[in-house]
Amino acid sequence: xxxxxxxxxxxxxxxxxxxxxxxxxxxxxxxxxxxxxxxxxxxxxxxxxxxxxxxxxxxxxxxxxxxxxxxxxxxxxxxxxxxxxxxxxxxxxxxxxxxxxxxxxxxx
Amino acid sequence: xxxxxxxxxxxxxxxxxxxxxxxxxxxxxxxxxxxxxxxxxxxxxxxxxxxxxxxxxxxxxxxxxxxxxxxxxxxxxxxxxxxxxxxxxxxxxxxxxxxxxxxxxxxxxxxxxxxxxxxxxxx
Numbered sequence: 001x002x003x004x005x006x007x008x009x010x011x012x013x014x015x016x017x018x019x020x021x022x023x024x025x026x027x028x029x030x031x032x033x034x035x036x037x038x039x040x041x042x043x044x045x046x047x048x049x050x051x052x053x054x055x056x057x058x059x060x061x062x063x064x065x066x067x068x069x070x071x072x073x074x075x076x077x078x079x080x081x082x083x084x085x086x087x088x089x090x091x092x093x094x095x096x097x098x099x100x101x102x103x104x105x106x107x108x
Numbered sequence: 109x110x111x112x113x114x115x116x117x118x119x120x121x122x123x124x125x126x127x128x129x130x131x132x133x134x135x136x137x138x139x140x141x142x143x144x145x146x147x148x149x150x151x152x153x154x155x156x157x158x159x160x161x162x163x164x165x166x167x168x169x170x171x172x173x174x175x176x177x178x179x180x181x182x183x184x185x186x187x188x189x190x191x192x193x194x195x196x197x198x199x200x201x202x203x204x205x206x207x208x209x210x211x212x213x214x215x216x217x218x219x220x221x222x223x224x225x226x227x228x229x230x231x
Contacts, residue, residue: 033217035155042204042224043155048217086155090215096170097147097157097215 002030002091006100013108018074020103022087025068030089032070034063037102038083046085047072074105082107110134112205112222122231126192130205130222131185138163138183143208145218146179146190148201156201160214161188168214195229202226 005023012018022032032050035043045054047063050070060075074081087100116128130144137144145160159169161179169177176193192199203225206218 031216042221043218044221045217045219048209048219054219088155088217092215094171095168099155099157101154 001094001096002089002098004087004089004098004100006085006087006103008101009104009106011106011108012074012077014078016077018077018081018105020072020074020085020087020105022070022072022100023068024070024089027070027089028065028067030065030092032063032065033088034061034072035086035088036081036083037086043086077105077107079107081105110220112207112220114203114205114222114225116203116225116227118226119228119230120195122196122229123194124229126190126195126199126227126229128190128192128203128205128225128227129187130189131187132207133186135207136183137181137186137188141210143212143214144181144188145206145208146203147206147218147221148199148203149224150201158190158192158203160208162214197229197231200227200229 034047036046037043046061050065051063062073064071084102086102091098111133113131140163143162146158161167167179178191181188205222207220209216209219
């Protein structure tokens, strides 16, 4: 089945930009969704259809998808952005959702 | 208020059948605008899709779980249910129900999640 790969962790200073990647073979041919999960809480959708934001999600969150890498970018990071971030795609070959293993964002 | 609330047994033993319920508030579960899903998260944090169901009862399951899982909808109670047979310790996880994007198709994102219910399977 399709595999997506995420780095385990990313550290970023407050006010800087966090870049979280999701790698997969020709992932640009798929739509990528991103979820934020704060400790002890349920996942929250932050980006869908590669780069769209649900209502209530700040425009500091943006997404892109090209080649073999999809990217979630968080600008002007603050302590409230500390969380795990998961990418998700649909594998049409096996008809199933595939989630990345998650990236933990730490704000220094 | 729009929300999803899971409920389940908490602790169970290997070989038993897991039954979970997701009570939906604030939207009709048989609305043609939405589909619904179950996702679980193991203690190591990985997320795994279990299955999704449309308003008309049509269900799609994770191929790796298809032989053991079934989903159903009770429109009178506005809730959906998940059944997973022959559980083992590997099924220990937090189980979430979730709603798909409005007017979306299978494979699209889940925009509303319940808080999850922890299920522990002991041998």
